[in-house]
Amino acid sequence: MPLLLEADAALARTLVPTLGPHAEVIARPEELDTLLQRRPHFAVVIGPGVDLQVGLVTAEHVKLRYPATAVVLVRETITSDVYAPALDAGVGAVVAHDDSQALAAAVGRARLTWESIQGPATEGRQAGHVITVFSPKGGVGKTTMSVNIALALTALGSRVCIVDLDLAFGDVAITLQLIPSHTLADAAGFEDQLDWSMLQSITTEHRSGLSVLAAPTNPEGRERITATLVRRLLAQLRDHFDHVVVDTPPGFDDQVLGAFDETDEVVVVATLDVPTIKNVKVAIETLDLLHLVRDHRHLVLNRADQEVGLTAANVAELLGVPVDLTLPSDLAVALATNNGDPIVSAAPDHVVARSILDFARGLPGVEVSPEAVVSGRRGLFGRRRKEVAR
Numbered sequence: 001m002p003l004l005l006e007a008d009a010a011l012a013r014t015l016v017p018t019l020g021p022h023a024e025v026i027a028r029p030e031e032l033d034t035l036l037q038r039r040p041h042f043a044v045v046i047g048p049g050v051d052l053q054v055g056l057v058t059a060e061h062v063k064l065r066y067p068a069t070a071v072v073l074v075r076e077t078i079t080s081d082v083y084a085p086a087l088d089a090g091v092g093a094v095v096a097h098d099d100s101q102a103l104a105a106a107v108g109r110a111r112l113t114w115e116s117i118q119g120p121a122t123e124g125r126q127a128g129h130v131i132t133v134f135s136p137k138g139g140v141g142k143t144t145m146s147v148n149i150a151l152a153l154t155a156l157g158s159r160v161c162i163v164d165l166d167l168a169f170g171d172v173a174i175t176l177q178l179i180p181s182h183t184l185a186d187a188a189g190f191e192d193q194l195d196w197s198m199l200q201s202i203t204t205e206h207r208s209g210l211s212v213l214a215a216p217t218n219p220e221g222r223e224r225i226t227a228t229l230v231r232r233l234l235a236q237l238r239d240h241f242d243h244v245v246v247d248t249p250p251g252f253d254d255q256v257l258g259a260f261d262e263t264d265e266v267v268v269v270a271t272l273d274v275p276t277i278k279n280v281k282v283a284i285e286t287l288d289l290l291h292l293v294r295d296h297r298h299l300v301l302n303r304a305d306q307e308v309g310l311t312a313a314n315v316a317e318l319l320g321v322p323v324d325l326t327l328p329s330d331l332a333v334a335l336a337t338n339n340g341d342p343i344v345s346a347a348p349d350h351v352v353a354r355s356i357l358d359f360a361r362g363l364p365g366v367e368v369s370p371e372a373v374v375s376g377r378r379g380l381f382g383r384r385r386k387e388v389a390r
């Protein structure tokens, strides 16, 4: 979508109709970075009310930091001495404030250029939901949950990407029997140059249709993945997928905190033992302190079928978060994972798979497509597998 920089509300109102219904307006150049980092924009339009020098400095900044974004300079009157400095600053077009045809054409060109680099512009479409699967404890079932939730959402008709943020010990790819030729490490250092074609080139497609952004395969890769990169990656991915599922290492590290900035829903995984519940309580208090995903927390109790003196009701009361899903410990779950065919795709009728599918169905942004009906013998992914095989 285009972004208009114009402090004068009356001037802004005259330009917005030409820019389209999804144009965003900001009054100060200082607001630019927050918006451009959060959501890509194909054009920045500098309004006629913006001082020329401020406009030129802004244009230069935009072209340097967001090269795929075009800059259009709108002036009350165009004098010949505007063109040279505008060109130097990287402005793509200079148009008069009352020439709506020229403005529409400049914005149209910006969109076309953007789409040839980044894929379709996404205004009008609700951005995808980022679902982060988290626990302060290791081995409680985060990867099992994230992979199965991602497969469940895919089976329900969503376009899904799973991102493995367990940068040192990530096992999402192996859980899906994939040997990725590219990983997150290939995005390291590209904070300012992420685009759709690059993201496509580093994801691996699972036979179900699920896209996988795998963890680096060596430790150096991990060091080079910054929290900013994680934030921008997720911001870009949500523009192209209905759901982005993030698997995480145990606890908060910089990259996980970066992911939380873009997270809409967090799935907290716990088991029914006192040390885990104590740590989960501390983690939830940390989320409170940071004002993160306050009303969008889902508690999953995994392997919660044994009598250990704690019940789901105790835990919900202790943590102040309702339990959304309770799963038993079942050998079939571990076996399915070890076979590289997680339970949701290997045995969609299994009680654990059904529970995860029900849980996924309740997540925001899920519109169950008519084809996505569990079909007995062929299995949940039968149709998609056939499509892929063709």
Ligand SMILES: Nc1ncnc2c1ncn2[C@@H]1O[C@H](COP(=O)(O)OP(=O)(O)OP(=O)(O)O)[C@@H](O)[C@H]1O
Pocket (backbone or CB within 6 Å): 135, 137, 138, 139, 140, 141, 142, 143, 144, 145, 166, 248, 249, 250, 302, 303, 327, 328, 329, 330, 331, 332, 333, 334, 335, 337, 338
């Ligand atoms: N409900 C379950 N029933 C049986 N086995 C399970 C269940 N959930 C998880 N497991 C098994 O427990 C082990 C740990 O699960 P998983 O790898 O998902 O945990 P994790 O929280 O991602 O661990 P880490 O912190 O090491 O990344 C795996 O072998 C998995 O197959």
Ligand SMILES: [Mg+2]
Pocket (backbone or CB within 6 Å): 142, 143, 144, 166, 171, 248
């Ligand atoms: Mg894991």
